[in-house]
Amino acid sequence: MSRSIKKLTGLVAATFTPLTAEGELNLSVIGPYIEYLIENQNVKSVFINGTTGEGCSLTVDERKQLAAAWCQHGKGKLEQVIVHVGCMSIKDSQELARHAASIGADGIAVISPSYFKPVNADALRLFIKEVSTFAPDLPMYYYHIPSMTGVAFDAADVLNGIEQVIPSFQGVKYTGTDLRDLGQCVCYSQSHNWSVLFGVDEQLLGALVLGVHGAVGSTYNYLGCIVNKMLAAFDNGNHMQTRALQFEFMEVITFAKNLGFDVSLNKQVMSEVSGLAMGPPRLPLLPCPVSKAQAIAQKVKDFSQGH
Numbered sequence: 001m002s003r004s005i006k007k008l009t010g011l012v013a014a015t016f017t018p019l020t021a022e023g024e025l026n027l028s029v030i031g032p033y034i035e036y037l038i039e040n041q042n043v044k045s046v047f048i049n050g051t052t053g054e055g056c057s058l059t060v061d062e063r064k065q066l067a068a069a070w071c072q073h074g075k076g077k078l079e080q081v082i083v084h085v086g087c088m089s090i091k092d093s094q095e096l097a098r099h100a101a102s103i104g105a106d107g108i109a110v111i112s113p114s115y116f117k118p119v120n121a122d123a124l125r126l127f128i129k130e131v132s133t134f135a136p137d138l139p140m141y142y143y144h145i146p147s148m149t150g151v152a153f154d155a156a157d158v159l160n161g162i163e164q165v166i167p168s169f170q171g172v173k174y175t176g177t178d179l180r181d182l183g184q185c186v187c188y189s190q191s192h193n194w195s196v197l198f199g200v201d202e203q204l205l206g207a208l209v210l211g212v213h214g215a216v217g218s219t220y221n222y223l224g225c226i227v228n229k230m231l232a233a234f235d236n237g238n239h240m241q242t243r244a245l246q247f248e249f250m251e252v253i254t255f256a257k258n259l260g261f262d263v264s265l266n267k268q269v270m271s272e273v274s275g276l277a278m279g280p281p282r283l284p285l286l287p288c289p290v291s292k293a294q295a296i297a298q299k300v301k302d303f304s305q306g307h
């Protein structure tokens with residue numbers, strides 16, 4: 001890689017994709033969205049076109065437009081814009097990787113293809129490598145999310161030896177609950193100065209203890225401020241406060257899950273809490289009842305105001 005690497009750490013918001021009522025991209029929201037994240041949540045890095053952003057439901061052209069808008073509006077304001085480029089077709093992923101490099105993104109990430117699945121970690125490494133060659137100067141992150149892709153072999157197996165085939169490899173975004181595998185990813189990453197970012201927001205404390213370098217998640221869009229307090233308490237060795245915040249956080253997520261928390265409901269919660277118009281989800285996700293989103297938003301606000 002020809003340029004120096006900014007290590008990805010701290011909280012990263014997995015952003016929602018604002019749509020109009022008619023289901024088209026609503027790029028006018030991106031500028032105010034960035035202001036909201038920085039000023040209200042103290043969150044300065046974003047992960048776009050991922051799960052929360054319904055990236056796999058967008059066209060390649062829409063993904064490019066969105067990535068360009070985030071990079072353009074975020075320039076000089078955001079610390080890092082990471083663009084998820086995972087697709088079913090490697091050609092589409094390569095094109096998105098090339099595009100991300102051309103617009104000044106700070107990094108790219110890929111999930112495993114999930115229709116034709118790689119048979120083993122070697123095949124997945126090869127896929128990631130062939131995408132990375134279209135943006136050889138951009139840090140590449142493997143996005144491990146077996147609950148969505150159904151590709152469940154250990155992320156640590158994917159990392160093993162990857163530096164030999166992908167010079168730009170820079171870490172893993174780990175959305176899974178296997179702490180043994182996560183721990184092995186952290187351990188392997190140490191000698192390469194890679195970042196391991198955790199993606200199960202309600203279990204972050206367990207991952208922090210294992211030494212992850214940050215977290216990428218949907219709830220940091222509207223609870224980033226509180227989780228930043230939790231990270232500070234953790235760094236200061238204040239275990240009681242860290243645990244108390246994590247427990248309260250878990251309570252909010254449990255409440256949300258009992259109401260059927262998914263990307264659709266989450267998106268509406270974001271609209272309710274932030275006042276930004278995120279719009280509906282895209283099919284096959286269905287719009288959710290606003291009353292459920294309002295009930296969760298109230299819990300989020302109570303939690304935020306209580307600290």
Ligand SMILES: CC(=O)N[C@@H]([C@@H](O)[C@H](O)[C@H](O)CO)[C@@H](O)CC(=O)C(=O)O
Nearest residue numbers: 014050051052175199200201216217218
């Ligand atoms: C399966 C899923 O959507 N997980 C979320 C979490 O932030 C999740 O919404 C949160 O932990 C609440 O369960 C993130 O890991 C997803 C993410 O980072 C992304 O949008 O790419």
